[in-house]
Amino acid sequence: MAQEEQKQSRRKFLFSLGIIGVIIIAVVTFARDMLLYLFPPKKEKKFHKYLVGKRGEIAVGKAKEIKIGKTPVYVVHLEKEYKVFSGICTHLGCIIRWEEDKGRFFCPCHKGIFDKTGKVIGGPPPRPLDQFRVEEEGDLVFMYVKNKTRGPWA
Amino acid sequence: MSVKNWLKERFPIDYNKFIEINENIFIKEPIPNHMKKWFYCTGATPLILLSLQIVTGILLTFYFVPSPEMAYESVRHITEDVRLGFWIRGLHRWGSSMMIITLLLHMTRVFFTRAYQKPRELNWIIGVVLFLLTLAFSFTGYSLTYNQLSYWATTVGTNMFKQVPFIGHWALVFLRGGEEVTANTLTRFFTIHVGLLPPLILLFVAVHIIILRIHGVSEPEGFEKGHYAFYPHHFYKIIIVTLFAPALGF
Numbered sequence: 516m517a518q519e520e521q522k523q524s525r526r527k528f529l530f531s532l533g534i535i536g537v538i539i540i541a542v543v544t545f546a547r548d549m550l551l552y553l554f555p556p557k558k559e560k561k562f563h564k565y566l567v568g569k570r571g572e573i574a575v576g577k578a579k580e581i582k583i584g585k586t587p588v589y590v591v592h593l594e595k596e597y598k599v600f601s602g603i604c605t606h607l608g609c610i611i612r613w614e615e616d617k618g619r620f621f622c623p624c625h626k627g628i629f630d631k632t633g634k635v636i637g638g639p640p641p642r643p644l645d646q647f648r649v650e651e652e653g654d655l656v657f658m659y660v661k662n663k664t665r666g667p668w669a
Numbered sequence: 670m671s672v673k674n675w676l677k678e679r680f681p682i683d684y685n686k687f688i689e690i691n692e693n694i695f696i697k698e699p700i701p702n703h704m705k706k707w708f709y710c711t712g713a714t715p716l717i718l719l720s721l722q723i724v725t726g727i728l729l730t731f732y733f734v735p736s737p738e739m740a741y742e743s744v745r746h747i748t749e750d751v752r753l754g755f756w757i758r759g760l761h762r763w764g765s766s767m768m769i770i771t772l773l774l775h776m777t778r779v780f781f782t783r784a785y786q787k788p789r790e791l792n793w794i795i796g797v798v799l800f801l802l803t804l805a806f807s808f809t810g811y812s813l814t815y816n817q818l819s820y821w822a823t824t825v826g827t828n829m830f831k832q833v834p835f836i837g838h839w840a841l842v843f844l845r846g847g848e849e850v851t852a853n854t855l856t857r858f859f860t861i862h863v864g865l866l867p868p869l870i871l872l873f874v875a876v877h878i879i880i881l882r883i884h885g886v887s888e889p890e891g892f893e894k895g896h897y898a899f900y901p902h903h904f905y906k907i908i909i910v911t912l913f914a915p916a917l918g919f
């Protein structure tokens with residue numbers, strides 16, 4: 516008799532232990548998932564690498580136009596380094612063009628003028644041309660474009 | 670001084686009595702024998718699903734943006750980009766459908782076992798109000814995703830209010846925030862969905878349960894008389910029934 520009672524209670528004990536264990540696992544997993552949901556993972560900014568030129572291809576002080584998608588960028592060979600400028604005017608977003616003879620960028624919309632280092636030298640643009648990160652690897656010149664993220668959740 | 674004593678001094682009530690009362694309410698509630706059949710246990714299912722909806726709904730508002738440009742985009746963001754966002758949104762979306770289905774099951778049971786008869790008519794009426802509130806939840810929630818389907822569902826749904834005699838046009842303008850479905854409609858539906866309806870439904874659920882407890886569950890004929898305690902048998906039963914509903918749905 517006594518033994519049977521003991522057996523019964525042990526069985527009950529194991530049963531409730533199992534139930535409580537499962538409930539705890541469920542609650543903890545749920546809480547963990549909710550935290551994962553609430554805290555966005557740290558994202559490394561991803562860049563896309565484009566080959567934009569070879570050393571010696573562009574003479575010093577000259578620029579080369581390259582199309583990325585629909586918008587042009589300009590690779591400029593300055594004395595010490597290469598620079599890549601966005602072809603979008605910083606005023607109201609027209610497409611600028613490189614004036615080979617004058618060695619400067621010209622925006623036809625409101626006559627904005629930028630020199631070959633991107634600085635504003637005339638017209639309404641409020642700030643210099645936007646630049647892209649440039650790296651030289653051996654004889655090759657690369658530019659880095661940030662990967663686009665959809666929407667405002669960078 | 671222990672935490673317990675600290676609390677006792679600042680919140681002086683008889684704790685043993687307090688525990689006893691709660692035990693009687695939540696654990697030892699007498700359940701009539703016929704409730705061992707699952708068909709009689711469908712009432713708690715919508716309640717459990719409702720709490721799930723509240724939790725997942727609050728979580729969704731952390732990322733959802735109720736504006737015409739952003740609503741669809743933010744829902745896409747939740748489903749595709751946010752970690753486990755698809756899971757939270759899926760629970761909310763399917764939970765809503767499950768709530769309707771289990772409510773219909775519950776109402777069918779009550780109707781065919783004549784559980785709505787005197788003195789429980791008032792509770793039946795409150796139950797119908799709860800059902801309508803759930804439908805209002807579904808309608809407003811559906812429009813929040815702001816895709817083509819939900820936009821036109823909102824347009825057609827609000828159009829129906831126009832047919833109500835006398836106040837129809839007024840109701841339409843109130844719901845849409847103007848003559849057309851615009852950003853006003855979206856923010857209104859969002860406010861109704863997360864601000865107005867939840868306290869209303871909680872209030873009615875509370876009254877529903879209080880009346881149920883006052884009269885006790887109606888007992889159909891043909892079952893052995895007798896009662897058993899809420900915990901553990903009934904407790905696990907309603908959880909199993911609740912888990913079964915989404916399992917059927919998926």
Ligand code: FES
Pocket residue numbers: 604605606607608609622623624625626627638639640
């Ligand atoms: S847009 Fe280029 S100067 Fe106005």
